[in-house]
Amino acid sequence: MRKTNQTIMKKIYTILIILTLSVLSIKAQDVQPINNWKFHVGDDMQWKTPAFNDNAWQQIRVDIPWDDQGYKKNEGYGWYRAKVVIPSSLKNKAYLKDSIKIYIGKVDECDQTYLNGKLIGQNAGIVTANFEDPNYAWTYERCYCVAVNDPAINWDKENVIAIRVYNGYGIGGMYQAKPEISMRELIDYVKIYTDETSFKQKENNSYANSVEIVNKYAASKITGKLLVQVKSNEKQKVLWEKQLDVTMLPLEHYKATIDFPNVENSYIVYTFTESITKKTIKTLLEIPYILTPKAAKTPRINGAKVFGVRPNHPFLYIIAATGERPLTYAAEGLPKGLTLDKTTGMISGSIPAKGTFKIKLSVENSLGKNTRDFKIECGDLICLTPPLGWNSWNCWGLSVSTDKVKASADAMVSSGLINHGWTYMNIDDGWELVHKDDSITCNEKFPNMKSLADYVHSKGLKLGIYSSPGPKTCGGYEGSFNYEQADANNYAAWGIDYLKYDWCSYETVACNDTDRLFKPYRKMQTALSKVNRDIVYSLCQYGMGDVWKWGATVNGNTWRTTGDITDTWGSLSEIGFNQDKCAPYSQPGHWNDPDMLVVGKVGWGPSLHNTHLTPSEQYTHISLWALLSAPLLIGCDLSQLDDFTLNLLTNDEVIDIDQDPLGKGATRVVKNTDYQVWVKQLEDGSIAVGIFNLSNDVKKITVNWNELNIKGTKTFRDVWRQKDLGKYKDLFTATVSSHGVMLARVY
Numbered sequence: 088m089r090k091t092n093q094t095i096m097k098k099i100y101t102i103l104i105i106l107t108l109s110v111l112s113i114k115a116q117d118v119q120p121i122n123n124w125k126f127h128v129g130d131d132m133q134w135k136t137p138a139f140n141d142n143a144w145q146q147i148r149v150d151i152p153w154d155d156q157g158y159k160k161n162e163g164y165g166w167y168r169a170k171v172v173i174p175s176s177l178k179n180k181a182y183l184k185d186s187i188k189i190y191i192g193k194v195d196e197c198d199q200t201y202l203n204g205k206l207i208g209q210n211a212g213i214v215t216a217n218f219e220d221p222n223y224a225w226t227y228e229r230c231y232c233v234a235v236n237d238p239a240i241n242w243d244k245e246n247v248i249a250i251r252v253y254n255g256y257g258i259g260g261m262y263q264a265k266p267e268i269s270m271r272e273l274i275d276y277v278k279i280y281t282d283e284t285s286f287k288q289k290e291n292n293s294y295a296n297s298v299e300i301v302n303k304y305a306a307s308k309i310t311g312k313l314l315v316q317v318k319s320n321e322k323q324k325v326l327w328e329k330q331l332d333v334t335m336l337p338l339e340h341y342k343a344t345i346d347f348p349n350v351e352n353s354y355i356v357y358t359f360t361e362s363i364t365k366k367t368i369k370t371l372l373e374i375p376y377i378l379t380p381k382a383a384k385t386p387r388i389n390g391a392k393v394f395g396v397r398p399n400h401p402f403l404y405i406i407a408a409t410g411e412r413p414l415t416y417a418a419e420g421l422p423k424g425l426t427l428d429k430t431t432g433m434i435s436g437s438i439p440a441k442g443t444f445k446i447k448l449s450v451e452n453s454l455g456k457n458t459r460d461f462k463i464e465c466g467d468l469i470c471l472t473p474p475l476g477w478n479s480w481n482c483w484g485l486s487v488s489t490d491k492v493k494a495s496a497d498a499m500v501s502s503g504l505i506n507h508g509w510t511y512m513n514i515d516d517g518w519e520l521v522h523k524d525d526s527i528t529c530n531e532k533f534p535n536m537k538s539l540a541d542y543v544h545s546k547g548l549k550l551g552i553y554s555s556p557g558p559k560t561c562g563g564y565e566g567s568f569n570y571e572q573a574d575a576n577n578y579a580a581w582g583i584d585y586l587k588y589d590w591c592s593y594e595t596v597a598c599n600d601t602d603r604l605f606k607p608y609r610k611m612q613t614a615l616s617k618v619n620r621d622i623v624y625s626l627c628q629y630g631m632g633d634v635w636k637w638g639a640t641v642n643g644n645t646w647r648t649t650g651d652i653t654d655t656w657g658s659l660s661e662i663g664f665n666q667d668k669c670a671p672y673s674q675p676g677h678w679n680d681p682d683m684l685v686v687g688k689v690g691w692g693p694s695l696h697n698t699h700l701t702p703s704e705q706y707t708h709i710s711l712w713a714l715l716s717a718p719l720l721i722g723c724d725l726s727q728l729d730d731f732t733l734n735l736l737t738n739d740e741v742i743d744i745d746q747d748p749l750g751k752g753a754t755r756v757v758k759n760t761d762y763q764v765w766v767k768q769l770e771d772g773s774i775a776v777g778i779f780n781l782s783n784d785v786k787k788i789t790v791n792w793n794e795l796n797i798k799g800t801k802t803f804r805d806v807w808r809q810k811d812l813g814k815y816k817d818l819f820t821a822t823v824s825s826h827g828v829m830l831a832r833v834y
């Protein structure tokens with residue numbers, strides 16, 4: 088009996104082992120990982136050849152950039168190599184047996200990928216001396232296909248994969264990569280297209296979202312099932328689901344609009360399962376969630392608490408206030424020379440002499456009254472809080488026109504943004520024509536700059552403009568080189584309030600001495616100091632020479648600390664979470680500028696798209712920029728604002744953190760791969776704390792008092808929800824969505 092049992096057990100074990108092995112071997116046949124990568128800085132085309140001996144090369148990880156592995160600031164070339172056996176058994180299990188896929192993950196910025204010396208794919212090309220922006224190729228995942236009968240493949244033998252990488256700026260190398268080889272299948276020809284802001288909130292508080300699936304395979308139809316699920320952010324529990332049958336003829340698409348209930352703090356998952364191979368692809372979409380409570384009908388004064396102006400220069404300030412209209416405004420203690428329009432809240436005039444003026448502002452309607460202290464500093468320093476406004480670049484690019492600026496100025500007022508302190512309307516590149524009789528002229532899109540300025544001022548808003556110290560702007564338009572004073576005079580005569588001065592082609596005329604970076608900015612500073620108008624001076628040279636250390640010496644009111652931002656998590660997080668070094672230089676009148684906002688409809692050209700940032704990423708964007716005391720320049724078309732974006736930009740408690748009169752930049756107090764904590768000191772002695780979840784999962788994050796450098800019992804206020812969370816001692820824990828933030832004021 089015992090013996091029989093043992094025999095049976097042995098048999099069962101054997102079967103189990105065989106089963107496990109066969110499962111493992113099926114797995115092994117499916118995907119071949121590419122491990123053990125080696126790396127070398129520099130560039131040599133010999134390195135692509137399989138025969139090259141890379142024994143002396145260093146091992147490297149490909150999930151994190153080379154900067155984090157001892158190759159900090161390697162701007163230029165580097166090569167990765169790995170050896171891998173490509174098993175012919177991959178083909179046995181495949182349905183389509185025509186090509187292999189070599190997946191290498193993300194590469195910052197450009198790559199050329201070789202299989203046994205043969206180029207099998209590249210992204211953004213490899214650019215050398217004339218390195219130009221490779222369309223943000225660094226955010227793309229690379230996957231290259233090779234036909235199974237390509238002699239470059241050594242089936243069942245060693246193959247050498249060599250990747251030539253070029254990095255022009257910032258961190259570089261392969262990252263977020265789990266390289267592997269598999270067969271190309273039907274599912275690789277299927278794409279799911281979704282659109283974050285195609286979420287429509289319906290009357291009964293439910294949502295609708297549109298999805299499109301495309302069959303990119305010309306040789307056959309593709310069928311399958313589309314599973315639509317709404318999952319809760321916190322527990323990732325399925326709250327609602329529906330399955331649809333999908334059939335797509337060659338090169339055809341399938342479209343559906345899905346109605347689902349409004350479930351707070353959740354996301355939608357589209358999973359398509361191809362019916363023959365049962366392989367799946369998945370897309371996740373966060374459902375927009377509105378956090379800022381609606382502004383009360385009772386009056387509230389918002390915006391900056393301090394404003395700087397130079398003596399005898401035109402003064403224009405509109406009191407930002409929410410509350411049911413009509414509102415009546417009053418200002419006690421205004422200096423001689425200034426008058427207030429009681430019905431619009433616009434203060435104008437000029438102050439003849441330097442001085443500090445303490446004003447009591449009040450705003451009243453039938454429901455109540457609100458008062459607030461306000462300070463006018465008449466002296467040399469302007470821009471005492473970071474500029475709040477709009478800039479044309481991230482939406483319109485070079486296609487900006489008078490009509491587009493006017494439409495956004497109108498929307499700045501009609502949307503109510505102006506009531507939260509948003510003021511500047513800045514025209515970026517694309518308005519210039521040529522210098523004629525020493526004067527800069529505007530192209531046909533700006534027939535009358537002075538009347539545009541008058542129009543913008545009549546609304547209590549301000550007008551900004553753009554130029555370059557070089558002969559040409561970045562967009563190839565006329566720059567200010569050798570016309571600095573004439574241009575400054577022109578700007579003042581038109582009524583310009585803000586100048587973004589962008590390095591661009593100055594490189595071609597720059598001298599080679601140690602002064603080269605400051606020289607053009609000093610020259611324009613001198614020119615601006617001679618005009619009888621306050622013009623905020625915004626330096627744009629992408630952070631060269633650690634501009635934050637010297638920007639104030641050329642009277643820069645703001646200075647770009649980085650290259651151009653784009654609407655991806657990669658760009659946003661690389662820029663935003665690398666501002667720590669600039670923090671000590673942030674102060675009233677002088678601001679670090681990590682570039683403009685990428686929320687709403689953006690596009691850098693005539694056609695616009697909804698930002699590619701998820702709702703949580705957008706909360707992170709605005710929170711981090713406010714903590715950094717960054718200029719907040721909205722980069723979208725204001726005439727097409729959706730509810731979510733408007734809500735994001737009208738939270739007065741968030742704006743207060745940005746506009747805090749102390750002007751400190753936040754510093755990072757915790758940094759690890761999954762989350763970071765940033766802290767900003769505020770004028771009233773409280774602190775603003777940003778707890779950022781950088782991981783791909785919802786996370787419970789705990790911060791302790793040592794990290795925050797505080798003591799005793801503290802109240803945490805959720806700034807986005809404008810709600811006190813309670814009193815805490817020693818520790819505070821928040822549940823934060825993926826790429827999201829808990830922004831708190833702690834007092």
Ligand code: GLA
Binds near residue numbers: 515516560562
């Ligand atoms: C540079 C700047 C951008 C924008 C463009 C205009 O790229 O960094 O912000 O001003 O030029 O051409």
